[in-house]
Amino acid sequence: GAGVSQSPSNKVTEKGKDVELRCDPISGHTALYWYRQRLGQGLEFLIYFQGNSAPDKSGLPSDRFSAERTGESVSTLTIQRTQQEDSAVYLCASIRGTSAPGEQFFGPGTRLTVL
Amino acid sequence: QKEVEQDPGPLSVPEGAIVSLNCTYSNSAFQYFMWYRQYSRKGPELLMYTYSSGNKEDGRFTAQVDKSSKYISLFIRDSQPSDSATYLCAMSLLYNTDKLIFGTGTRLQVFP
Numbered sequence: 612g613a614g615v616s617q618s619p620s621n622k623v624t625e626k627g628k629d630v631e632l633r634c635d636p637i638s639g640h641t642a643l644y645w646y647r648q649r650l651g652q653g654l655e656f657l658i659y660f661q662g663n664s665a666p667d668k669s670g671l672p673s674d675r676f677s678a679e680r681t682g683e684s685v686s687t688l689t690i691q692r693t694q695q696e697d698s699a700v701y702l703c704a705s706i707r708g709t710s711a712p713g714e715q716f717f718g719p720g721t722r723l724t725v726l
Numbered sequence: 727q728k729e730v731e732q733d734p735g736p737l738s739v740p741e742g743a744i745v746s747l748n749c750t751y752s753n754s755a756f757q758y759f760m761w762y763r764q765y766s767r768k769g770p771e772l773l774m775y776t777y778s779s780g781n782k783e784d785g786r787f788t789a790q791v792d793k794s795s796k797y798i799s800l801f802i803r804d805s806q807p808s809d810s811a812t813y814l815c816a817m818s819l820l821y822n823t824d825k826l827i828f829g830t831g832t833r834l835q836v837f838p
Contacts, residue, residue, distance in 0.1 A: 615769070644826075646826075653732070653829050654828040656827070711772075713758050718769050719767070
């Protein structure tokens with residue numbers, strides 16, 4: 612596709628349920644990132660993939676959060692036993708090998724609301 | 727203390743005004759400095775990046791980095807209503823693939 616796509620665009624869930632968020636990066640982009648943006652806050656790094664390996668997962672807030680990526684394609688972010696503090700917009704970004712510094716291409720995000 | 731501090735605003739200016747947006751940071755190891763623009767309900771998009779200290783100009787936008795003061799700025803000349811958005815500064819340690827550390831963003835409104 613033309614850009615990074617994410618699904619669902621909105622997700623409302625009950626506390627304690629598991630959710631799965633999906634990211635489709637731009638075709639040919641080798642690296643993929645997940646960020647979280649809480650209301651009124653900046654983006655908070657969660658995890659980075661180079662291909663299907665994750666050299667940096669230092670931003671995952673707890674073991675309830677996990678992510679995987681299939682080759683240089685789709686990535687899923689899974690949150691188990693969701694809590695109200697997990698409510699945020701989850702953004703995915705991808706870059707190509709020749710991208711300018713910091714030139715991450717972002718998707719529109721998934722807005723997660725935990726009731 | 728956050729690694730990157732940014733005044734959240736909102737900042738409201740008339741069309742045609744010069745806008746100054748700023749961030750301070752604490753990690754002197756940051757090498758790359760970016761400004762992203764984020765429209766409501768959209769993902770951020772890269773406006774400009776600067777390496778180390780200095781100025782960079784692109785049309786109506788000028789980015790400045792002062793590493794000695796750990797201070798970066800974005801100036802917007804002849805601001806337009808279409809510039810109304812949230813502006814996020816971001817920084818990284820390494821070239822290209824490094825994660826970005828973002829400020830909280832400054833919400834800008836340019837009124838006609």
